[in-house]
Amino acid sequence: MPKETVSLRQAACTFVMFLFGSSVIMGVNSEAGQDSWISLLLAMLMALPIILIYARIMRLYPEMDLFEIVEKVIGKIGGKIVTILMIWYALHLCALVIRDFSEFIKVTVLTETPQLNIMLILILVVVYMSKSGIETMGKWSVIILPVITLVVIFTMILGLERIDPTNLLPIMGHSLGTIAGGAYKIFAFPFAETVVFLCLAGSLRKKDSPYKLFTVATLIATVIFLLVIMRNLLLLGPAVTNAKYYPSYTAVRIINVGDFLVRIEGSTALNFILAGVIKTTVCLVAASKGITRLFGLCNYKHIVFPLGLLAVALGTLLYENIKEAFDFLEIYQIYAIPFQIIIPVFIWILAEIKVRQDKAANGSHSPDSAQTDAAG
Amino acid sequence: MGRFFKKKQNLSSNKNESTNETTDKPVLFDSLDKNVETISELFKDVDILRLKYINCCDRRLTCCIIFCDGMVDQSVINESIINPLMLSSVKDTDSVYTLMTQVIQIGGMKETDNVDEIVEAIAYGDTVLFAEGLGQAIILDTKGFQSRPINEPENEKNLSGSREGFTESLLVNLSMIRRRVLTSELKMKSYTIGRRTKTKAYICYMDGLVNKQILSELYRRLDKIDIDAVLDTNYITELIHDSPWSPFRTIGYTERPDAVVGKLLEGRIAIFLDGSPAVLTLPYLFIENFQSSEDYYLNFYYTSFSRMVRIIGFFLSVIVPSVYIAAVAFHHEMMPLQLFINITSERQTVPLPASLEALIMLFVFDILRETGVRMPSNIGQTLSIVGALVIGQAAVEAKLVAAPMIIVVALTGITGLLTPKLNSPIVYIRLMLLLLATAFGFYGIILGVSCVLIHIINLRSFGVPQLTISGKLRFQDIKDTVIRAPWWMMILRPGFAEDRVRSKEGGKS
Numbered sequence: 001m002p003k004e005t006v007s008l009r010q011a012a013c014t015f016v017m018f019l020f021g022s023s024v025i026m027g028v029n030s031e032a033g034q035d036s037w038i039s040l041l042l043a044m045l046m047a048l049p050i051i052l053i054y055a056r057i058m059r060l061y062p063e064m065d066l067f068e069i070v071e072k073v074i075g076k077i078g079g080k081i082v083t084i085l086m087i088w089y090a091l092h093l094c095a096l097v098i099r100d101f102s103e104f105i106k107v108t109v110l111t112e113t114p115q116l117n118i119m120l121i122l123i124l125v126v127v128y129m130s131k132s133g134i135e136t137m138g139k140w141s142v143i144i145l146p147v148i149t150l151v152v153i154f155t156m157i158l159g160l161e162r163i164d165p166t167n168l169l170p171i172m173g174h175s176l177g178t179i180a181g182g183a184y185k186i187f188a189f190p191f192a193e194t195v196v197f198l199c200l201a202g203s204l205r206k207k208d209s210p211y212k213l214f215t216v217a218t219l220i221a222t223v224i225f226l227l228v229i230m231r232n233l234l235l236l237g238p239a240v241t242n243a244k245y246y247p248s249y250t251a252v253r254i255i256n257v258g259d260f261l262v263r264i265e266g267s268t269a270l271n272f273i274l275a276g277v278i279k280t281t282v283c284l285v286a287a288s289k290g291i292t293r294l295f296g297l298c299n300y301k302h303i304v305f306p307l308g309l310l311a312v313a314l315g316t317l318l319y320e321n322i323k324e325a326f327d328f329l330e331i332y333q334i335y336a337i338p339f340q341i342i343i344p345v346f347i348w349i350l351a352e353i354k355v356r357q358d359k360a361a362n363g364s365h366s367p368d369s370a371q372t373d374a375a376g
Numbered sequence: 377m378g379r380f381f382k383k384k385q386n387l388s389s390n391k392n393e394s395t396n397e398t399t400d401k402p403v404l405f406d407s408l409d410k411n412v413e414t415i416s417e418l419f420k421d422v423d424i425l426r427l428k429y430i431n432c433c434d435r436r437l438t439c440c441i442i443f444c445d446g447m448v449d450q451s452v453i454n455e456s457i458i459n460p461l462m463l464s465s466v467k468d469t470d471s472v473y474t475l476m477t478q479v480i481q482i483g484g485m486k487e488t489d490n491v492d493e494i495v496e497a498i499a500y501g502d503t504v505l506f507a508e509g510l511g512q513a514i515i516l517d518t519k520g521f522q523s524r525p526i527n528e529p530e531n532e533k534n535l536s537g538s539r540e541g542f543t544e545s546l547l548v549n550l551s552m553i554r555r556r557v558l559t560s561e562l563k564m565k566s567y568t569i570g571r572r573t574k575t576k577a578y579i580c581y582m583d584g585l586v587n588k589q590i591l592s593e594l595y596r597r598l599d600k601i602d603i604d605a606v607l608d609t610n611y612i613t614e615l616i617h618d619s620p621w622s623p624f625r626t627i628g629y630t631e632r633p634d635a636v637v638g639k640l641l642e643g644r645i646a647i648f649l650d651g652s653p654a655v656l657t658l659p660y661l662f663i664e665n666f667q668s669s670e671d672y673y674l675n676f677y678y679t680s681f682s683r684m685v686r687i688i689g690f691f692l693s694v695i696v697p698s699v700y701i702a703a704v705a706f707h708h709e710m711m712p713l714q715l716f717i718n719i720t721s722e723r724q725t726v727p728l729p730a731s732l733e734a735l736i737m738l739f740v741f742d743i744l745r746e747t748g749v750r751m752p753s754n755i756g757q758t759l760s761i762v763g764a765l766v767i768g769q770a771a772v773e774a775k776l777v778a779a780p781m782i783i784v785v786a787l788t789g790i791t792g793l794l795t796p797k798l799n800s801p802i803v804y805i806r807l808m809l810l811l812l813a814t815a816f817g818f819y820g821i822i823l824g825v826s827c828v829l830i831h832i833i834n835l836r837s838f839g840v841p842q843l844t845i846s847g848k849l850r851f852q853d854i855k856d857t858v859i860r861a862p863w864w865m866m867i868l869r870p871g872f873a874e875d876r877v878r879s880k881e882g883g884k885s
Contacts, residue, residue: 105816105819109706109707109817109818109819110706110816110817110819113815113816117815117816118816118819121812121815121816121819121820121823122823125823125826125827125830128827128830129826129830132830132833132834136830136833136834139833139841139843140826140829140830140833143829143833144829259712259713260712262709262710262712263709263710264710266707266710266818269818269819269822270818270822273819273822273823273826274822274826277823277826
């Protein structure tokens with residue numbers, strides 16, 4: 001099958017949408033209360049090194065995805081094991097997002113619709129997107145990202161009359177440990193989840209720098225998150241923000257412009273759904289590509305649909321109720337460590353050694369040609 | 377006779393065989409009688425075929441002219457063929473060149489010995505001249521059939537700009553293009569489509585502007601067409617469509633020569649088909665659904681506004697009924713209180729659920745629209761009375777339908793007529809969104825719109841994506857989309873054109 005490629009901007013938009021995904025509605029707020037925004041900035045600082053490691057892996061083996069890279073650097077058997085682990089992570093993440101999505105809709109509006117139906121309608125869209133390919137996903141993100149950003153900015157502006165700056169006081173009222181704990185939560189969900197992008201890395205063209213992509217996209221996402229956190233805190237205050245399952249939804253709900261523009265919380269749902277579609281698609285495509293690689297199939301698009309249904313089935317089994325969904329976030333930050341940190345760092349170190357070895361073996365070749373040799 | 381039988385069999389056998397057996401084609405003889413017999417055998421039972429024998433050149437040479445009655449211009453035949461043939465006294469009569477150069481007074485003529493070509497020429501209104509002892513025939517251009525006069529196209533009316541519209545006559549259509557572009561860059565290649573109709577088509581493009589890859593892709597797809605007949609350009613549209621199942625157009629059509637020339641000058645290719653006043657243009661970008669040739673003839677502030685009206689109209693047309701359903705059924709809280717009270721009090725006495733009501737009313741609107749198209753124009757009054765009074769006002773007063781629903785349906789219907797080129801997708805998208813809104817409220821609408829967007833992004837027209845999204849916001853990319861920039865800012869042609877520079881930077885003088 002022909003290789004799908006995306007431009008740097010399309011990839012960046014997809015990346016931001018991915019980060020935005022379920023986290024914008026689920027929880028970029030932490031237990032740090034009014035200091036959540038400090039947690040966010042801290043989380044970004046923590047995330048940048050690991051994200052740069054992901055970028056470095058992509059740079060070492062350009063135009064290859066994670067599954068090809070692990071086979072190169074670890075060997076066939078080890079590569080298969082890592083591949084299986086990453087497939088599980090991507091599929092599980094996919095199921096988590098779908099479940100979060102259906103929980104949200106069930107809690108907010110469609111209280112009597114069975115969750116399975118909501119999940120199925122979402123997965124149909126996601127499967128369609130995945131089958132259309134990575135290129136379509138990139139273009140779609142380019143169109144949708146401005147919509148999402150505008151909604152955040154508009155709700156911010158419309159809420160201005162109701163904000164209470166004292167909600168942010170006292171600054172650093174929590175201990176550094178609490179703030180750091182909150183930061184780690186944000187690090188694990190959503191920043192380090194971008195490890196899934198390594199599975200699609202093959203679609204980025206060689207001339208585009210992954211460093212630029214990852215850092216710029218992370219910064220843009222951080223700015224949008226900051227706006228969201230600030231809006232929620234300023235409108236609701238830390239106590240309400242932490243008490244609510246969906247603080248963004250509640251914050252926008254209280255906006256009232258001249259008794260005409262009221263109850264526009266649907267707009268945050270819009271954001272959640274649009275970004276959720278991208279996040280689910282990325283995970284689904286990543287899992288499909290992994291399975292394609294594992295069993296030597298020719299085109300990942302053939303198994304997208306069954307895999308999507310599998311994700312829905314997994315999603316229905318994940319939790320009993322919404323409380324469990326939020327409790328799982330605590331476990332998630334530990335559960336995700338191997339996938340988000342250990343495996344990538346391990347691959348990175350091995351890849352650095354391997355590339356250097358190959359370069360030494362090839363004598364005085366330029367680093368670029370050594371990489372292509374390794375890739376070829 | 378055995379030979380003729382074989383020939384006829386050959387003609388009626390399918391295309392592939394006849395191209396393979398080129399050796400056994402009917403040929404011309406030296407004998408006039410045999411030739412005439414060949415032709416009249418082929419045109420057996422075609423009673424409008426006319427034969428006329430003429431003794432010419434002081435009776436040294438016997439000729440026969442063959443033509444179809446009604447297809448030819450009789451006065452041309454009389455004055456420029458029969459008259460000179462009868463009166464001429466040319467001595468040297470052993471070659472067709474003498475006749476062609478010294479006797480017959482017609483501009484378009486051509487000698488041939490190909491029987492297929494002769495048959496086609498006779499069928500197309502030309503006159504064929506056979507002469508005793510000459511192994512060739514002369515095809516004389518005497519086409520004189522009647523065609524519709526040039527009128528303004530009914531469904532693409534403009535306030536300003538050219539009033540010409542294409543007719544069913546291929547050559548008249550080509551002439552309307554030709555005289556607008558007076559350089560040799562404008563190429564017109566003929567092509568024949570249809571196994572039985574042998575319909576003439578012309579492929580026009582500007583050499584140097586057109587993308588050669590798109591052109592060869594077009595020829596590749598046209599060559600693959602194997603169909604009996606093409607009666608309208610839509611046959612070709614469906615046969616060379618990029619995604620045959622999509623309701624969206626990936627090939628444009630217009631009946632306006634000025635629009636076609638505009639498209640040609642943007643590096644597009646036009647396909648003319650004999651017998652069809654609609655001309656195809658390709659590649660076709662999604663935004664062309666909202667463009668009109670008039671946009672370029674009026675002030676750019678005004679036309680930018682009307683462009684936006686059309687785009688918003690498209691959105692409204694697909695989304696208004698479903699938003700109404702979602703708001704009434706699921707999201708009461710999003711309406712301002714007074715609006716909610718008004719709608720609810722209206723709906724209280726209505727027996728049907730809102731979504732069923734919407735489905736029925738939209739269907740009724742489509743019935744009215746279809747009737748309006750099909751019925752004779754002099755009973756239009758009846759339709760408007762039935763539509764407006766009975767189905768609108770009376771239904772509301774009888775409390776069968778809620779008044780807001782009538783407004784929704786009217787808005788949907790009117791906005792749907794703004795973009796006639798999107799007619800077929802609008803109907804299906806609207807229905808899909810309506811059903812999704814009934815089941816899932818706004819979430820259904822959002823997911824439905826996402827799907828439509830994915831579909832549009834996937835669409836390609838001859839390999840060119842219908843929606844160009846680079847992610848960079850450059851003025852030259854949006855200058856002719858949601859707005860229509862002034863002409864002095866239109867520096868570049870669309871991305872697929874071979875030569876992108878339309879004018880110098882700041883083309884203003």
